[in-house]
Amino acid sequence: MRSKVFFGSIQQGRDVVFAALGAKVDKILELLDFSTIDKRDKVAIKMHLGFQDGYQTVPVLFVRRIVKAVKAAGGWPFITDNPTSVYNAVERGYTSETCGCPLIPAAGVKDGYTETVIVDFKNVDKLEMSGVLHDADALIDLTHVKGHASCGYGGAIKNLAVGGYAAQSRWEKIHGVEHSVTYWDSEKCSPEHAQKLVEACPYKALKYDAEKHKLTIGMFACANQNCMECLDTDKEVRCLEISPEFFNAFQELLAISAKKVLETFDENKRFFVNFLLQITPHCDCMGMAQPTVVPEIGVLGSRDIVAIETATLDLIAKAGLMEASIPPYFRHVNLDPNARLHPFERLWGSMKNPYLTLRYASELQLGTSEYELIEILSPEDTAKMEPPKQAYERQPSFY
Numbered sequence: 001m002r003s004k005v006f007f008g009s010i011q012q013g014r015d016v017v018f019a020a021l022g023a024k025v026d027k028i029l030e031l032l033d034f035s036t037i038d039k040r041d042k043v044a045i046k047m048h049l050g051f052q053d054g055y056q057t058v059p060v061l062f063v064r065r066i067v068k069a070v071k072a073a074g075g076w077p078f079i080t081d082n083p084t085s086v087y088n089a090v091e092r093g094y095t096s097e098t099c100g101c102p103l104i105p106a107a108g109v110k111d112g113y114t115e116t117v118i119v120d121f122k123n124v125d126k127l128e129m130s131g132v133l134h135d136a137d138a139l140i141d142l143t144h145v146k147g148h149a150s151c152g153y154g155g156a157i158k159n160l161a162v163g164g165y166a167a168q169s170r171w172e173k174i175h176g177v178e179h180s181v182t183y184w185d186s187e188k189c190s191p192e193h194a195q196k197l198v199e200a201c202p203y204k205a206l207k208y209d210a211e212k213h214k215l216t217i218g219m220f221a222c223a224n225q226n227c228m229e230c231l232d233t234d235k236e237v238r239c240l241e242i243s244p245e246f247f248n249a250f251q252e253l254l255a256i257s258a259k260k261v262l263e264t265f266d267e268n269k270r271f272f273v274n275f276l277l278q279i280t281p282h283c284d285c286m287g288m289a290q291p292t293v294v295p296e297i298g299v300l301g302s303r304d305i306v307a308i309e310t311a312t313l314d315l316i317a318k319a320g321l322m323e324a325s326i327p328p329y330f331r332h333v334n335l336d337p338n339a340r341l342h343p344f345e346r347l348w349g350s351m352k353n354p355y356l357t358l359r360y361a362s363e364l365q366l367g368t369s370e371y372e373l374i375e376i377l378s379p380e381d382t383a384k385m386e387p388p389k390q391a392y393e394r395q396p397s398f399y
């Protein structure tokens with residue numbers, strides 16, 4: 001059975017408010033149907049509040065509307081994210097006053113309020129899930145979608161799979177799973193050769209510890225394995241291997257850790273809203289403004305995480321990359337029109353297939369990739385609609 005995914009396009013049939021994105025967000029919230037939220041349910045709105053100068057997150061205008069809709073349903077909403085992002089969220093315009101509800105650090109003020117979950121996947125035995133998220137009765141997974149250096153794509157699954165855990169689990173365990181895959185043969189590699197490999201990498205992804213005779217690849221920093229310049233340098237010695245397994249381990253763990261978070265909520269109390277606006281190459285953790293590399297698309301809402309993520313990636317594939325906006329530090333973008341690659345694979349490399357996490361999530365029965373895209377207030381429909389007779393400035397005027 002196909003899952004419903006509601007879509008509001010940034011495109012509009014008329015230059016009036018009822019045809020624009022704000023109205024579409026309201027409609028999608030109505031169709032998502034918050035009536036399964038019980039009175040006084042504590043509703044976690046998990047979103048990324050950005051870091052430092054990274055303002056390209058979900059606009060506070062829409063956050064506020066979601067908060068309002070939850071309150072109207074009888075729920076008690078709160079916004080949650082990692083403690084640093086919450087602490088300085090005011091710098092990016094998010095406060096209790098602007099959002100309309102409290103902002104609470106997901107794992108407490110010292111990032112230590114957690115619930116241990118057993119994972120047993122490769123080199124990761126357990127993870128520390130954010131306690132506040134674990135305590136909540138209902139979940140709104142509110143996501144700004146963008147590219148991601150480690151897996152090509154950051155969306156609703158990653159918002160929970162990484163964002164739902166305390167810092168040590170996020171950085172050392174989830175991002176450290178790549179080291180469970182063997183990619184370097186220490187016996188074949190001399191210290192001199194290791195040094196040459198380090199120098200060959202234009203993205204500084206290779207690190208060599210001469211004392212321990214240990215070479216490591218940072219998956220995040222291996223920012224574009226379209227390049228493979230290290231393998232060129234290695235072709236005589238062949239001590240290094242960059243394989244899909246290296247990247248896949250991370251994506252599989254994302255599906256597992258997202259499932260652990262989702263399992264703490266009743267199925268009818270999970271809602272997913274993806275904003276396909278300001279789609280940047282890197283994730284929101286970078287803490288900086290970035291050029292957007294995909295045209296503005298709109299907003300999606302669903303009760304199925306796999307369906308909404310699949311629809312998101314399909315819409316991004318359809319929109320394509322805005323080549324002129326790709327930053328110059330991407331030196332190995334694959335723009336070959338004959339290559340059947342998703343825009344995020346063109347940017348980050350074909351081993352970072354953004355659909356892979358969804359495939360793992362589907363196998364774990366988190367949802368289905370079969371979806372029905374229901375466009376609401378489409379440009380065609382709104383072009384035919386008559387605007388209400390009203391003054392342009394409907395709210396208190398300063399004239």
Ligand code: SF4
Pocket residue numbers: 200201202203204205206217221222223224225226227228229230231242
């Ligand atoms: S594939 Fe490219 S970015 Fe990755 S480690 Fe090798 S040289 Fe560096």
